[in-house]
Amino acid sequence: MIELEQVSYGYGDTTLLSDISLQLAPGSFHFLTGPSGAGKTTLIKLCYGALIATKGRVSLFDRDAQQMSRDDVAKARRRIGVVHQDCQFLDHLSVAENVSLPLTVSGRSLADPSELDDLLAWVGLSTQRDAKPPQLSGGERQRAALARAVVMSPDVILADEPTGNVDWEMSLRLLTLLVELNRMGKTVLIATHDMNLIRSAKAQVQARVLRISNKNVHQAGADL
Amino acid sequence: MKARLSTLMHFLAGDAQADRVVPPTGYTARLTVFAAASMAFLAVFALALSLATGRLADSWGDALAKSSTIRITAPLDQMDAQVLAVMEVLATTPGVKDARPLSDDEQRALLAPWFGPDLPLDQLPIPKLVEVIEDAEGFDPEGLRARLAGEAPGAILDDHARWREPLVRAATRLRALGLVAIVLITALAGVVITLAASAALSANEQVIRVLRLVGAQDNYITRAFVRRYTLRALGGAVVGTTLGALAIFLMPSVGDQGNFLTGIGFQRWEWLWPALIPLFAALVAFLATRQTAKNVLQEKR
Ligand SMILES: Nc1ncnc2c1ncn2[C@@H]1O[C@H](COP(=O)(O)OP(=O)(O)O)[C@@H](O)[C@H]1O
Ligand SMILES: [Mg+2]
Numbered sequence: 001m002i003e004l005e006q007v008s009y010g011y012g013d014t015t016l017l018s019d020i021s022l023q024l025a026p027g028s029f030h031f032l033t034g035p036s037g038a039g040k041t042t043l044i045k046l047c048y049g050a051l052i053a054t055k056g057r058v059s060l061f062d063r064d065a066q067q068m069s070r071d072d073v074a075k076a077r078r079r080i081g082v083v084h085q086d087c088q089f090l091d092h093l094s095v096a097e098n099v100s101l102p103l104t105v106s107g108r109s110l111a112d113p114s115e116l117d118d119l120l121a122w123v124g125l126s127t128q129r130d131a132k133p134p135q136l137s138g139g140e141r142q143r144a145a146l147a148r149a150v151v152m153s154p155d156v157i158l159a160d161e162p163t164g165n166v167d168w169e170m171s172l173r174l175l176t177l178l179v180e181l182n183r184m185g186k187t188v189l190i191a192t193h194d195m196n197l198i199r200s201a202k203a204q205v206q207a208r209v210l211r212i213s214n215k216n217v218h219q220a221g222a223d224l
Numbered sequence: 225m226k227a228r229l230s231t232l233m234h235f236l237a238g239d240a241q242a243d244r245v246v247p248p249t250g251y252t253a254r255l256t257v258f259a260a261a262s263m264a265f266l267a268v269f270a271l272a273l274s275l276a277t278g279r280l281a282d283s284w285g286d287a288l289a290k291s292s293t294i295r296i297t298a299p300l301d302q303m304d305a306q307v308l309a310v311m312e313v314l315a316t317t318p319g320v321k322d323a324r325p326l327s328d329d330e331q332r333a334l335l336a337p338w339f340g341p342d343l344p345l346d347q348l349p350i351p352k353l354v355e356v357i358e359d360a361e362g363f364d365p366e367g368l369r370a371r372l373a374g375e376a377p378g379a380i381l382d383d384h385a386r387w388r389e390p391l392v393r394a395a396t397r398l399r400a401l402g403l404v405a406i407v408l409i410t411a412l413a414g415v416v417i418t419l420a421a422s423a424a425l426s427a428n429e430q431v432i433r434v435l436r437l438v439g440a441q442d443n444y445i446t447r448a449f450v451r452r453y454t455l456r457a458l459g460g461a462v463v464g465t466t467l468g469a470l471a472i473f474l475m476p477s478v479g480d481q482g483n484f485l486t487g488i489g490f491q492r493w494e495w496l497w498p499a500l501i502p503l504f505a506a507l508v509a510f511l512a513t514r515q516t517a518k519n520v521l522q523e524k525r
Contacts, residue, residue: 050437070442070521077439088434092247104245105440148438 001026001156001187002047002080007056009042016042018215019056024156024189029182029205031198032191033220034212040191041085043212044158047189048080049073061155078106081149083159087141089133096120096129099147106152116151122177123147124170138165146174156187163197171197179204246431246448252420256453259416260460260505261467267409268468268498274402275494281395292365294354298378307352309376314356317371319363326353354379413457413505414512421453421513425520432521446517450510457509461502469498 002024009017016039024030024047032040045051046058049065058065060076068076081102089098100116103109110116120126123143128136136144142165149157157178163171175197182188182205192198201207209220294314298306307325314323326334328345331353335343356363365383372379425432428449435445472489490498 074436074439074441077437082437084437088430088437090245090247090431090434093244097244101245101434102438105435105438105444152439 001061003059004046004053005057005059007046007053007058009039009046009051009054015215017046017212020217022210022217024187026155026187027182027185028187029179029201029207030189031201031207031209032189032212032217033193033195033198033209036193038212039215040212041160043217044082044160044189044191047158048077048082078102078152079155081152081154081157083142083145083149083157083162085160085164087145089141089144091132091134094130094132095125095136095144098133099144099151101148102152108152110151119147119151123174139167139170142166143170143174146177150177150181154186157181157189159188159190161192162190163192163194168196172200175201176204244448245435246424246428246452250424250427252424252427253452253456256417256420256456256509257460257463259420260413260457260509261464263409263413263416264461264464264501264505265468266464267406267501268465268472270402270405270409271497271501272472272489274399274406275490275497277395277398277402281392281399284392284395292356292358292381292383294356294372294379294381295351296354296376296379297349297351300349302378303352306376306378307354310354310372310379313368313371313375314354317363317368319358319361320356321359322357324355326355410504410508414508417453417457417509418512418516421449421516422520424453425449425517442518442521445521446514449517450513453513454506454510458502458506461505465498465501469495 004020004022007017007020007022008015020043032043034040042051046053046065047060049058049060049068052058052066060068060073061079063072063076065073090101093101096116097104099120100110117126117129120129123146125140125143125147128140128144133141133144142162146159146162149159159178162178163174166174171194178188178190179201190197190201198207198209210217211220212218294310296303296306296310311323311325314320331350332341332343332345334353335350365381369381372381432445435448469490475489
């Protein structure tokens with residue numbers, strides 16, 4: 001699905017990520033951890049073509065991201081659901097409209113409109129469906145962002161700290177949603193520094209944990 | 225051009241959903257409508273000015289091309305001889321197509337506005353007038369004057385229409401200036417709308433980022449903005465054009481097209497021109513916004 005081969009990335013003179021090789025195979029479940037500022041968000045952005053590697057090769061669905069036109073990247077993103085760390089919405093549209101935005105921009109619609117209600121209920125936003133994003137709490141925004149990321153039923157879900165602002169109970173619920181999607185065959189990558197979340201996920205699913213340190217990713221052992 | 229027009233129509237007609245993703249209100253929005261309205265208003269006047277001066281230049285130019293007058297002042301008993309002498313001179317002057325003394329009736333008609341209709345012309349030492357029609361080349365007025373001075377000392381060449389020559393030139397120039405004004409107004413409309421669109425695009429950076437994140441292609445984003453701005457420009461221009469046309473329509477008219485000020489206006493089919501202004505404004509907005517959006521998107525990923 002998404003593959004990084006000896007990828008490096010830096011801002012100006014500083015190298016943030018160096019010589020990273022990583023493969024998100026279909027149906028795999030990955031966690032990405034590491035201290036704040038390690039480059040988790042940057043790595044995720046490389047994975048959906050928002051950033052271009054300074055060295056190495058990033059493949060999105062077997063195509064070199066660097067060679068892809070903007071429209072090709074846009075098309076690839078319809079197969080990648082992204083939960084951005086600072087969940088961005090269109091503030092003048094309702095929650096329901098924001099959640100279905102990926103469908104809108106690709107000219108599609110849900111086979112059954114009630115699916116949207118189900119999805120909103122899943123993330124606990126049924127009563128907020130007509131609210132505007134600025135009226136939502138931080139946790140509600142993250143849930144809306146997750147709903148938007150999965151509405152297209154994408155092949156890959158990249159979630160950057162999706163449980164950063166939500167209580168433990170909701171964290172588990174969101175995790176269950178992601179695990180459920182993974183069981184349906186979706187590839188999932190979650191960046192988080194919440195070790196408890198990782199532990200409870202490992203009880204449910206075969207997850208690989210990657211840790212960023214020294215500008216590279218290492219597979220974390222059973223020492224969690 | 226045809227392809228562009230059909231794309232334009234496509235934008236105007238359909239996909240109201242697309243521009244929902246752009247926040248509806250904003251400073252630049254009102255600015256665009258106002259700018260389009262003002263420039264359409266100005267364009268109506270520039271058009272009216274061009275058309276009016278064009279008509280003026282044409283009609284004065286016609287009159288100018290045609291005639292001069294020779295005025296013969298002589299004692300009554302010498303008058304006929306001098307008229308004859310003048311006619312002889314004119315017959316052998318190159319560039320003169322036709323010459324004819326005005327009849328008493330015609331002279332009376334000329335003087336009637338000042339002295340009333342009952343003027344006893346034959347008893348008054350009124351100068352006799354000879355109308356001279358030039359051919360395409362025209363005659364040399366100085367040469368003719370010199371010959372007249374020799375043959376008929378009482379005759380004075382009054383190339384009376386020639387005083388209009390600078391006016392005709394001015395009118396022609398004014399028409400050109402009117403056309404330049406239209407070109408400038410169009411360019412200005414393009415510039416203002418480009419500025420407004422790029423301001424809107426950078427104000428909506430967040431919108432573009434979100435649309436990109438959820439997989440919107442360039443065309444979709446462009447269309448959202450272009451449709452907004454094209455419709456705004458169209459709406460503004462309709463208002464501006466209507467007000468401008470109304471103002472022209474309500475201009476007091478003396479019904480004399482020779483008078484420059486009262487001649488400003490549109491006649492019959494000329495009303496088609498101002499009607500085209502809103503469409504043209506929409507086209508300019510369409511092209512300007514599309515190019516701006518393309519440029520802005522080019523810089524983003
Ligand atoms: N556009 C940028 N220019 C310069 N430095 C940046 C930029 N974006 C992020 N960084 C830096 O890169 C580092 C990694 O950021 P990030 O990937 O967000 O880390 P994480 O998500 O693991 O906290 C941080 O130190 C951040 O300050
Ligand atoms: Mg981060």
